[in-house]
Amino acid sequence: MKNVGLIGCGAIGTVLAEAIERKLVVCDELILFDFDVPKAEQLKKALNFPTTIVSSFDELLKRKPAVIVEAASQQAAKDYVPRIASAGIELIVMSTGALLDLNVDMTKVHVPSGxxxxxxxxxxxxxxxxIQVTLTTRKNPKALETQDKQPKIIYEGYAEEAARQFPREMNVAATLALTVKPSRVKVTVIADPNMKRNTHEIAVTWKFGEMLLRFANDxxxxxxxxSALAAWSAIKLLQTLLKQ
Ligand SMILES: NC(=O)c1ccc[n+]([C@@H]2O[C@H](COP(=O)([O-])OP(=O)(O)OC[C@H]3O[C@@H](n4cnc5c(N)ncnc54)[C@H](O)[C@@H]3O)[C@@H](O)[C@H]2O)c1
Structure with missing residues (x-):
């Protein structure tokens, strides 16, 4: 019996649970944990799939899911990742910023491309x-909780600090920092009222060439x-882990 544990029943958790319901990911049961219990109840109600709600993180661990997906917050990841890693359970971490400050055995901890x-x-x-890596992120002010009426640079610096200053918005910076460390990633964040999509431009210059990547996500x-792509990257990774 393969169970998937989900910590966080918000935007990403809901897309992931719906993919499980549609059998894009093959598992037998979904176990939901959210400290906001009505969020878990609402998700369970919407699903036509064997689903159990647990009322604590300890209860989730006791059920020994084959894989746990953290889709909650950086604080949740800081609190739970070390305990999940010690329990030897496969883990997908969405709140990648938390991993910058944790020193855990990463053997079974997986970072999705997000x-x-x-x-x-x-x-x-x-x-x-x-290697030199720069990330330029443009989001609508609504997504950055600012009121800017004109495009405005609201952060310039290194990726680690970007992920700390914007724990809910700049996990992408943390993912890049984890990817290239000990090299550093320079980050610019722009609040732009003209942007409808969350846009990430990554420019890489390295020993044998250059790369330019651009993601414009609904x-x-x-x-x-x-961004929806973040949820789908977790679904893809979950598929791979459950096939093992
Ligand atoms: N890696 C990436 O590229 C990427 C992209 C987008 C979002 N994220 C991150 O993924 C996480 C989830 O994003 P989302 O959009 O689904 O967020 P969301 O706010 O829509 O949902 C988060 C859910 O987690 C619950 N939660 C928060 N802290 C908890 C805790 N300590 N214990 C149990 N439940 C808790 C909340 O009640 C909420 O229901 C966030 O940290 C977000 O920043 C990462």
Whole structure:
């Protein structure tokens, strides 16, 4: 029996649960944990799939899911990732910013490509140690909780600090930082009222060439900070892990 545990029944958790219901991911039962219990209840009610709600993280661990997906928050990831890693359970972490400050055995901890892609190529190039990466993110002010009426640079600096200053909006920066470390990623965040999509441009110069990647993602209707692609990247990774 293969169970999937889901921490967080918000925008990403809901897309993932619906994919399980549609059998895009093959598993027998979904176990939901959300500290906002009505969110878990609402999701269970909408699903036509064997689903159990647990009322605590300890209860989720006791059920020993084959894979747990964290789709909650950086604080949730900080609190739960070390315990899931110690329990030897496969884990997909969406709130990748939390991993910058954690020192855990990563054997079974998986970082999805999230709202971007090309991570494989960037990770390969980073092995040479001769790599410069810049990320330019443009989002509508609504997705950055600012009121700007004109395009405005609201952050310039390194990726780690971007993920700390924008824990809900800039996990992409953390994912890139984890991909190229110990090299650093320079980040610019622009609040732009003309943007309908969350746009990430990644420019890489490395020892043997250059890369230019651009992602223009529709924001999730329930949570404009989150891109649908992030949820689908978790679904893809979950498919792969459950086939093992
Ligand atoms: N890796 C990426 O590229 C990427 C992209 C988008 C979003 N994210 C991150 O993924 C996470 C989920 O995003 P979302 O859009 O689904 O968020 P959301 O706010 O829509 O949903 C999060 C859910 O988690 C629950 N939750 C929060 N803290 C919890 C805790 N400690 N224990 C249990 N439940 C908790 C909330 O009640 C909520 O229902 C966020 O941290 C977000 O920043 C990552």
């Amino acid at each position: 709202a971007i892609g090309g991570i494989d190529a960037i990770a390969s190039a980073a092995l040479t140690g001769d 924001p999730h209707p329930d949570n404009p900070r989150t």
